[in-house]
Amino acid sequence: MATILEVCEVRKNYHMGKVVVPALRGVSFDVEKGEFLAIFGPSGGGKSTLLHLMGCLDRPDKGKILIDGSNILKLSDDKLAELRLTKMGFVFQFFNLLPRLTSLRNVELPLTIAGLPEKETSKRANEMLKLVGLEGRMDHRPFELSGGEQQRVAMARALINDPKIVLADEPTGNLDTKTGWEIVELMKKLNKEKGQTFVVVTHDPHIAEAADRIIHLKDGLIEEIKKAPRRNKQ
Amino acid sequence: MKLSKILAMSWEGMSQRKFRTSLTTLGVVVGITAIISLASLGEGFRLEIRERMQTGFELENLTVIPGSFFAGLSKEGFIDKDVQSISNISGVKVATPLMQVGNVTLYNKNETVRAFVATAVNFTEFVKIFPDRFIFEDGKLPTEDRNDTIVIGYRVNHPTENETAPFAIANDNITLTSRVLQINPPNPPFYKQENHTFTVAGTLQKRGTPGITNFDYWVFIPLETARKIYNTQESQLIFVKVYDHEESERIADEIEGLFPPFSVTILVPLTFIKQVDHILTVVQIFLMAIASISLLVAGIGIMNIMTVSVMERTREIGILKAIGAKSRTVLAIFLAEATLIGITGGLIGVFTGYGLSHVLAYGLSGLVQTQQQDAGFQPPDAQRMSINPAFSPEWTIIAFVFAIIVCIIFGLYPARKAAKLDPVEALRYE
Ligand SMILES: Nc1ncnc2c1ncn2[C@@H]1O[C@H](COP(=O)(O)OP(=O)(O)O)[C@@H](O)[C@H]1O
Ligand SMILES: [Mg+2]
Numbered sequence: 299m300a301t302i303l304e305v306c307e308v309r310k311n312y313h314m315g316k317v318v319v320p321a322l323r324g325v326s327f328d329v330e331k332g333e334f335l336a337i338f339g340p341s342g343g344g345k346s347t348l349l350h351l352m353g354c355l356d357r358p359d360k361g362k363i364l365i366d367g368s369n370i371l372k373l374s375d376d377k378l379a380e381l382r383l384t385k386m387g388f389v390f391q392f393f394n395l396l397p398r399l400t401s402l403r404n405v406e407l408p409l410t411i412a413g414l415p416e417k418e419t420s421k422r423a424n425e426m427l428k429l430v431g432l433e434g435r436m437d438h439r440p441f442e443l444s445g446g447e448q449q450r451v452a453m454a455r456a457l458i459n460d461p462k463i464v465l466a467d468e469p470t471g472n473l474d475t476k477t478g479w480e481i482v483e484l485m486k487k488l489n490k491e492k493g494q495t496f497v498v499v500t501h502d503p504h505i506a507e508a509a510d511r512i513i514h515l516k517d518g519l520i521e522e523i524k525k526a527p528r529r530n531k532q
Numbered sequence: 533m534k535l536s537k538i539l540a541m542s543w544e545g546m547s548q549r550k551f552r553t554s555l556t557t558l559g560v561v562v563g564i565t566a567i568i569s570l571a572s573l574g575e576g577f578r579l580e581i582r583e584r585m586q587t588g589f590e591l592e593n594l595t596v597i598p599g600s601f602f603a604g605l606s607k608e609g610f611i612d613k614d615v616q617s618i619s620n621i622s623g624v625k626v627a628t629p630l631m632q633v634g635n636v637t638l639y640n641k642n643e644t645v646r647a648f649v650a651t652a653v654n655f656t657e658f659v660k661i662f663p664d665r666f667i668f669e670d671g672k673l674p675t676e677d678r679n680d681t682i683v684i685g686y687r688v689n690h691p692t693e694n695e696t697a698p699f700a701i702a703n704d705n706i707t708l709t710s711r712v713l714q715i716n717p718p719n720p721p722f723y724k725q726e727n728h729t730f731t732v733a734g735t736l737q738k739r740g741t742p743g744i745t746n747f748d749y750w751v752f753i754p755l756e757t758a759r760k761i762y763n764t765q766e767s768q769l770i771f772v773k774v775y776d777h778e779e780s781e782r783i784a785d786e787i788e789g790l791f792p793p794f795s796v797t798i799l800v801p802l803t804f805i806k807q808v809d810h811i812l813t814v815v816q817i818f819l820m821a822i823a824s825i826s827l828l829v830a831g832i833g834i835m836n837i838m839t840v841s842v843m844e845r846t847r848e849i850g851i852l853k854a855i856g857a858k859s860r861t862v863l864a865i866f867l868a869e870a871t872l873i874g875i876t877g878g879l880i881g882v883f884t885g886y887g888l889s890h891v892l893a894y895g896l897s898g899l900v901q902t903q904q905q906d907a908g909f910q911p912p913d914a915q916r917m918s919i920n921p922a923f924s925p926e927w928t929i930i931a932f933v934f935a936i937i938v939c940i941i942f943g944l945y946p947a948r949k950a951a952k953l954d955p956v957e958a959l960r961y962e
Contacts, residue, residue, distance in 0.1 A: 355854055355955045376858050383856025394851045394959070398548055408855045411533045455855065 302462060302495055303329040303352060308361035310347050310518075321347040323518035324361070329463070334489045334496045336509035344518040345499040346467055352497060353386050353465045354378045366462075383412055387456030387494075391468035393448040395440040395455075401427060402436045405454045412459070426454035430484060446477035453484060457494070464488075466498045470505055482508050533861045542868040549841070556830075556837045557877040560935055563827030564881025567931045569889035570823045572921035574816035576893060579922050582809060589801035591777035592625075593661055594784055596770040600794045609766030614790070618772055621786050623779045628657035629767030631758050636751065638688070639707040640700045647688045647751040650710065652758030652767075655683070661771045665747055671702030671734025679757045682708065682730035686738040687748035704732045708753070712762060728761065777802055827935060830877070831942035834870055838946035842866065849950050850958025863951035870943025871936055878935035882928055889921035 310322040321344045329335055329352075337345050350356045351363055354370050355378075363370045365385065370378060382388075395404045406423035410416075427436055430450040440448050449469060456464050466485065470478030482498075482505055489496050498509065506512045507526060514521040546553040596618070598609055610629055618627040633650035655674050659666045666673075669689075674681035689698045700706055708730055711723040736747055759765060772787065774780050784798045842849070849862055897918050 350956050353854075355959075376860075379853065379856050379858040382854065386856075388854050390959070394847070394854075396848055396851060398544055407852075410537050411852070411855065411857050411861060413534050413537075459856075 300331045301328045302331040302366065304362070304364040305352065306362040306364070308351060308358045308363060310351065310359050320518050325520055327513060327520065327523060329495060329497060332493045332495055334486065334510045335498070336506040336512045337497065337499045337515055338503065338506040338512050339501065339515035341501055343515045345515050348515065349465050349467050349497065349499050353388060354381045383408060384459060385462045387459065387461035387464040389449070389452050389456050389464065389466035389469045391471040393440065393452045395448055395451055397440050400437045400439055401432060401443070401451045404440070404451055405458055407455060408459045422458055423454070426458045430454045445473050446480060449473060449481050450484070453481070457488065461494065463495045463497060466496065468499055468501070470500065470502065478505070533857070538861070538864050538868050539872070541865050542872055545845070546869055546872060552837060553873065556834055557873050559830030559833040560827065560873060560877025560939065561881040561884060563823070563830045564878050564931055564935050565885040565888055566823035566826050567820055568882055568885025568928065569892060570819045571816070571927045571931065572885070572889045572923045573892055573919065574819055575922040575924060576919045578809065578812040578816065580919055581812065582805065585805050585808065589805065590662070591780070591801050592774050593801065594772040594774065594780055594787070595799040596772060596787060597797045597799065598768065598795070600797045609768050610770055611765055615770055617790050618770060618787055621783055623774050623776065623783050625773040625775050626657055626660045627770055627772045628654050628661060629755065630769040630771060631755060631767040633710060633753065633758055636708050636710045638699070638751070639709070640704055643699050645688055645691050645699045647749070649750045650753065651750060652753050652755045654755045655752070661773045665739050667737045668734040669737045671732060674733035674754065679754050680730050681733035681754060682706065683733055683752040684735045685748045685750040686736050688751055689735045698735060700732045700735065702732055702734055706730055706732060726761070827938050831938040834873060834939055835942040835945055838866065838870065838943055839949065842946045842950040846953060846958050846961040849953050850955050850961065853953070853955035854959060859951040863947050866947035866950050867940060867943055870939040870947065874936035874939030878932040881935065882932060886923065893919045893921045
């Protein structure tokens with residue numbers, strides 16, 4: 299399998315006044331194309347920080363992050379934005395939908411930003427919403443949807459630009475167990491059908507078990523990387 | 533991101549906070565209203581003044597007076613050679629001297645009137661200078677060959693408003709009493725009272741011209757006759773008519789060049805009008821500068837509100853950036869908001885400005901009229917001062933563009949603040 303994303307010796311500190319908070323203290327691993335990867339660990343372990351770096355939302359202090367072989371440290375902010383727009387899809391714990399926009403408008407937002415004509419954006423958003431099972435909720439605004447539905451809308455938004463990598467930060471963290479599993483199932487399904495790479499951050503071991511590979515992150519360091527048993531059997 | 537989408541996004545952001553946006557826009561409306569109404573009223577006022585001055589001043593007529601405001605060689609009076617030299621300047625239609633006789637008393641049978649301004653002129657030339665004002669109510673212009681004719685101004689002939697019969701009519705023989713300075717060395721000079729008989733050639737119509745040459749109060753006698761009576765060849769004024777008033781300043785310079793420096797003063801209506809116009813322009817700019825302050829205040833309001841709005845929408849900005857919006861896209865969304873406020877406020881302001889200036893013009897016109905009636909020096913037929921707001925499309929566009937520019941400038945700070953937000957920080961923001 300080809301490597302789509304490489305993390306090499308990545309360090310990241312946060313500064314709170316004079317206090318330096320180390321969030322990542324030298325982390326290295328590869329992400330394979332089409333893989334379903336879980337980043338698992340206790341709260342405050344640096345999972346979100348790592349995901350943000352992988353998603354080009356931030357730059358590491360030290361180390362390299364290579365996406366398709368190119369180092370994001372060398373790219374301008376605009377180039378990073380472009381990378382996010384064309385290659386990344388984000389799903390957040392708190393859904394992060396724009397509250398005044400309908401589901402359809404929220405989903406088509408990445409394409410709108412990309413400057414695509416409205417005819418195409420709404421057609422593709424329509425398809426995406428059908429794919430996540432929300433054909434009946436196109437014109438609802440976020441506050442008119444349940445948590446699970448909102449997260450499906452967020453999934454549709456993350457997938458509409460046909461990204462190479464989908465990055466999810468605690469996507470089930472704000473949902474009840476059953477709904478959370480439905481989201482995980484949906485991600486698994488999309489991963490299998492479309493071959494997109496998924497990186498899912500979670501502190502829930504059951505969710506992590508669903509992945510192909512689990513990276514244990516604790517106090518900014520990788521404790522262990524292990525392949526999921528089920529996957530191994532296949 | 534497409535401009536239409538950016539605008540749509542800004543519009544949504546604004547319509548979500550209608551009340552706040554309306555108040556912000558109101559600031560711009562007030563600013564533009566002030567600018568537009570002051571500009572159009574000022575312009576209307578200027579036009580009214582200019583029109584009044586142009587009818588009051590005969591632009592083609594220059595008046596040459598001996599002496600000047602500066603100390604220096606003062607000229608006693610003019611001689612015919614001076615008049616001849618002025619006539620020879622190119623662009624001069626006619627130049628004619630005027631001799632002051634001072635105030636005189638006229639007797640017609642047992643009626644008596646006084647004329648404060650008695651002048652001696654060459655009638656044929658004089659009427660060429662003032663064709664519009666030297667118009668007869670009765671009788672006609674005296675011919676050159678007669679030396680005992682007199683022309684009487686309206687107010688002299690009708691000393692009181694409700695007089696039924698005029699003092700004199702054409703062909704009446706009247707007596708003119710004046711004082712003549714007698715210089716008979718070694719005796720000290722003294723004034724001697726003299727009586728002369730004149731035949732009324734005509735009486736003038738009422739003109740009510742404001743200014744120093746209000747013929748209503750004048751009487752005119754032939755120049756040659758006056759020269760004999762007073763035993764002098766000098767005259768105190770020269771009236772000059774030019775063909776084209778645009779040339780009047782050049783001609784005035786040439787006339788001045790005929791005399792020693794600072795020995796004559798030339799009244800050039802065009803120069804005066806230009807100066808008044810200039811002063812009015814300065815006043816107008818000053819007023820607009822004051823009005824512009826209100827627009828700046830509106831700009832600060834925009835900055836204030838948008839800064840709050842950026843803070844409130846921090847998370848939203850984070851989302852936009854996370855899904856791939858560039859900094860300049862975020863900048864554009866917020867600048868578009870400021871621009872929309874500018875356009876909306878500007879448009880409304882232009883209309884309310886038009887409306888307000890009409891209301892103010894109406895009020896001001898009434899005010900000016902009341903004061904005029906109190907003023908004793910004004911001729912009773914002075915027309916009502918009507919200030920009509922004058923809207924120049926240029927100024928309207930300038931004000932409108934100014935509104936938008938102010939909004940953009942003050943929107944720039946919060947918009948940049950939004951654009952510079954770090955997406956990770958913005959997403960963490962609660
Ligand atoms: N913006 C920040 N400023 C200061 N400290 C931060 C910031 N973001 C994260 N941290 C700290 O970095 C560490 C890792 O945080 P995070 O990556 O959010 O962990 P996780 O997602 O695993 O809970 C934590 O100790 C957290 O307090
Ligand atoms: Mg986290």
